[in-house]
Amino acid sequence: QVQLVESGGGLVQAGGSLSLSCAVSGRIFSSLIMGWFRQAPGKERQIVAAISRTGDSTAYPDSVKGRFTISRDNAKNTVNLQMNSLKPEDTAVYYCAVSRSIPYLSTKESDYIYWGRGTQVTVSS
Numbered sequence: 001q002v003q004l005v006e007s008g009g010g011l012v013q014a015g016g017s018l019s020l021s022c023a024v025s026g027r028i029f030s031s032l033i034m035g036w037f038r039q040a041p042g043k044e045r046q047i048v049a050a051i052s053r054t055g056d057s058t059a060y061p062d063s064v065k066g067r068f069t070i071s072r073d074n075a076k077n078t079v080n081l082q083m084n085s086l087k088p089e090d091t092a093v094y095y096c097a098v099s100r101s102i103p104y105l106s107t108k109e110s111d112y113i114y115w116g117r118g119t120q121v122t123v124s125s
Contacts (some may be wrong), residue, residue: 009119020081022096033099038092093118
């Protein structure tokens with residue numbers, strides 16, 4: 001059984017920073033791609049960051065590139081998301097996710113099979 005628990009969400013003013021963390025149980029952590037997604041009210045869930053097994057490759061959509069940084073610690077089974085220069089449009093529930101066994105760095109939601117319950121991030125203007 002794989003379990004993911006996010007933490008670190010909250011309320012921040014525009015221009016501020018937040019750091020999210022996701023703790024993953026299960027021995028499979030280091031063998032799989034990890035991702036962070038977000039879903040705002042009335043909108044579809046979207047990728048915000050993905051990281052390879054070793055952490056040497058990452059991917060971001062243009063909307064967060066240069067502001068968000070994903071990292072992982074395979075020894076601690078954690079994946080983190082550092083969010084800087086936050087904007088009101090970053091307001092959403094943020095989820096971490098574990099991919100199925102794939103040989104590429106995916107940003108497709110359908111490639112992720114285990115999900116956390118999410119943590120709320122609210123950015124005020």
